[in-house]
Amino acid sequence: MEKSIEFKTNLRCTDCIDKVRPFIDTVIGKGHWSVDLENPNKVLTVSVVDPGDTLKVQAAVERAGYLAEEL
Secondary structure (H helix, E strand, O other): OOEEEEEEEOOOOHHHHHHHHHHHHHHOOOOOEEEEOOOOOOEEEEEEOOOOHHHHHHHHHHHOOOOEEEO
């Protein structure tokens, strides 16, 4: 069963999203995440099956040079 998890990020623009895309796609898969740049917290929403995926997503974002803090 999939669960949505939200992260506060420091992503600022579509270029930032493009930089993290390959890292998150590798961990979660294409089409299983989105970023709301209009939200002041630049919220990354991820659909996960395994609760351990939370740490994998945070690590993937950090490898791309950004921060992700679970909300």
